[in-house]
Amino acid sequence: xxxxxxxxxxxxxxxxxxxxxxxxxxxxxxxxxxxxxxxxxxxxxxxxxxxxxxxxxxxxxxxxxxxxxxxxxxxxxxxxxxxxxxxxxxxxxxxxxxxxxxxxxxxxxxxxxxxxxxxxxxxxxxxxxxxxxxxxxxxxxxxxxxxxxxxxxxxxxxxxxxxxxxxxxxxxxxxxxxxxxxxxxxxxxxxxxxxxxxxxxxxxxxxxxxxxxxxxxxxxxxxxxxxxxxxxxxxxxxxxxxxxxxx
Amino acid sequence: xxxxxxxxxxxxxxxxxxxxxxxxxxxxxxxxxxxxxxxxxxxxxxxxxxxxxxxxxxxxxxxxxxxxxxxxxxxxxxxxxxxxxxxxxxxxxxxxxxxxxxxxxxxxxxxxxxxxxxxxxxxxxxxxxxxxxxxxxxxxxxxxxxxxxxxxxxxxxxxxxxxxxxxxxxxxxxxxxxxxxxxxxxxxxxxxxxxxxxxxxxxxxxxxxxxxxxxxxxxxxxxxxxxxxxxxxxxxxxxxxxxxxxxxxxxxxxxxxxxxxxxxxxxxxxxxxxxxxxxxxxxxxxxxxxxxxxxxxxxxxxxxxxxxxxxxxxxxx
Numbered sequence: 236x237x238x239x240x241x242x243x244x245x246x247x248x249x250x251x252x253x254x255x256x257x258x259x260x261x262x263x264x265x266x267x268x269x270x271x272x273x274x275x276x277x278x279x280x281x282x283x284x285x286x287x288x289x290x291x292x293x294x295x296x297x298x299x300x301x302x303x304x305x306x307x308x309x310x311x312x313x314x315x316x317x318x319x320x321x322x323x324x325x326x327x328x329x330x331x332x333x334x335x336x337x338x339x340x341x342x343x344x345x346x347x348x349x350x351x352x353x354x355x356x357x358x359x360x361x362x363x364x365x366x367x368x369x370x371x372x373x374x375x376x377x378x379x380x381x382x383x384x385x386x387x388x389x390x391x392x393x394x395x396x397x398x399x400x401x402x403x404x405x406x407x408x409x410x411x412x413x414x415x416x417x418x419x420x421x422x423x424x425x426x427x428x429x430x431x432x433x434x435x436x437x438x439x440x441x442x443x444x445x446x447x448x449x450x451x452x453x454x455x456x457x458x459x460x461x462x463x464x465x466x467x468x469x470x471x472x473x474x475x476x477x478x479x480x481x482x
Numbered sequence: 483x484x485x486x487x488x489x490x491x492x493x494x495x496x497x498x499x500x501x502x503x504x505x506x507x508x509x510x511x512x513x514x515x516x517x518x519x520x521x522x523x524x525x526x527x528x529x530x531x532x533x534x535x536x537x538x539x540x541x542x543x544x545x546x547x548x549x550x551x552x553x554x555x556x557x558x559x560x561x562x563x564x565x566x567x568x569x570x571x572x573x574x575x576x577x578x579x580x581x582x583x584x585x586x587x588x589x590x591x592x593x594x595x596x597x598x599x600x601x602x603x604x605x606x607x608x609x610x611x612x613x614x615x616x617x618x619x620x621x622x623x624x625x626x627x628x629x630x631x632x633x634x635x636x637x638x639x640x641x642x643x644x645x646x647x648x649x650x651x652x653x654x655x656x657x658x659x660x661x662x663x664x665x666x667x668x669x670x671x672x673x674x675x676x677x678x679x680x681x682x683x684x685x686x687x688x689x690x691x692x693x694x695x696x697x698x699x700x701x702x703x704x705x706x707x708x709x710x711x712x713x714x715x716x717x718x719x720x721x722x723x724x725x726x727x728x729x730x731x732x733x734x735x736x737x738x739x740x741x742x743x744x745x746x747x748x749x750x751x752x753x754x755x756x757x758x759x760x761x762x763x764x765x766x767x768x769x770x771x772x773x774x775x776x777x778x779x780x781x782x783x784x785x786x787x788x789x790x791x792x793x794x795x796x797x798x799x
Binding site: 294295296315316317320321325326328332333334335336337341344345346348349350391392394395 | 661664665667668670671672674675676677678679680681682683684736
């Protein structure tokens with residue numbers, strides 16, 4: 236078996252040459268992304284750099300104009316989001332989107348209706364326990380605090396037993412202690428074998444969490460590597476801090 | 483409640499309806515009761531897509547009218563008995579709902595609402611131009627007499643509509659308490675989050691549209707028998723479309739009980755107003771009731787017990 240075949244079998248998400256425009260605005264200009272099984276990948280970039288557009292394309296919420304997206308070796312470029320979810324791709328949203336009008340438990344039963352085994356209730360309760368929401372199981376989703384809403388988003392994503400989790404700004408608006416709590420959950424999920432893509436503006440969190448970081452700017456990948464290497468990259472510093480940062 | 487219990491309650495309601503004709507009351511109560519039950523069925527049917535799924539269908543009258551004309555046409559052509567007319571009309575409603583859903587449910591919000599509204603105009607214009615169905619003049623129905631047990635056609639029509647309403651409410655209950663209902667409520671809350679959670683949103687919406695259409699058509703099917711006459715203006719009436727939306731909104735859209743409560747309340751009020759004041763007052767009553775409920779109970783009657791106490795009430799504790 237050649238090295239390239241060995242590498243291919245370990246890639247769980249592969250995006251190649253993804254382009255997406257909204258009218259005259261080119262949000263993505265040929266972006267490549269690779270995520271290996273069990274890897275923690277951070278995606279950073281200033282507002283408007285194309286981070287959310289990229290993960291919307293990977294999750295299937297948006298269809299790319301050009302390029303290809305593969306999930307576990309299968310071309311999913313034209314598959315709708317629910318088919319990708321069943322193939323093991325889960326995501327959370329930048330602004331939490333709980334299923335209002337439903338209890339916390341019912342929120343988890345929704346994905347389990349399609350991917351759960353015979354004991355869906357047991358599965359849902361186990362996931363709620365893993366994120367510390369089991370005591371809130373019968374409360375309406377709209378009664379949760381910001382931290383609990385973030386946990387609910389994670390729990391709902393996990394209920395589908397994903398192989399890949401995309402966490403889109405899962406720590407936005409949280410206090411330092413709450414960020415630590417969410418990070419612990421994400422580390423634990425990763426240890427259980429779930430590969431995670433983290434899109435985040437909270438730099439210390441994404442630097443601490445990620446094994447590898449990709450930096451986007453105006454729809455292009457401008458840097459990629461270990462957190463330390465990307466943080467030290469002069470191009471990244473210029474994007475974040477302006478021209479003076481290089482002097 | 484288990485499904486078997488729900489089936490049992492529905493069967494009991496229908497069984498009680500069998501005894502209703504033996505009550506020593508004026509036939510008019512059956513005549514008015516039919517209309518109230520018809521709106522229970524209509525409101526419940528509308529709520530399957532509009533309430534659970536959050537897709538506002540302004541075209542309830544199109545399905546209702548299609549059901550009524552399908553029944554009338556089948557009776558004229560083959561002399562089908564009423565139960566078969568209702569089943570066939572429901573089939574027409576399911577097909578119409580699935581077709582409309584397939585064509586329009588890819589778009590969200592106001593575009594879907596406009597598409598449903600246009601369906602009423604399309605079908606009404608179509609019927610206007612079909613001579614076999616009486617065209618603009620309408621069609622008189624010389625239906626056979628009712629079974630002897632019921633004592634008259636009005637009582638029989640009342641019983642049939644009670645059975646249709648009970649079947650509609652049972653279907654809504656089954657949907658509400660299943661993966662279909664959960665998926666629809668997820669769609670209502672956030673369609674993109676539902677889709678990313680694995681819910682096949684388009685398929686579920688088409689299914690809900692087909693079921694809703696079938697139940698609406700079933701609610702319209704007994705109308706030609708009940709009224710002995712059908713014409714496009716009544717079958718595709720604004721009153722049906724308006725009540726189909728207003729009644730669930732007044733009662734509450736999140737549960738099967740909401741449309742039932744809204745229909746009984748508003749339907750009864752309309753019947754009383756028709757007798758005591760004027761039938762023209764009906765639409766005004768719907769409008770006034772909607773304004774009152776939007777102000778006092780925007781989530782419907784069902785939400786009232788759960789509303790938080792006012793600041794005054796807390797202060798006086």
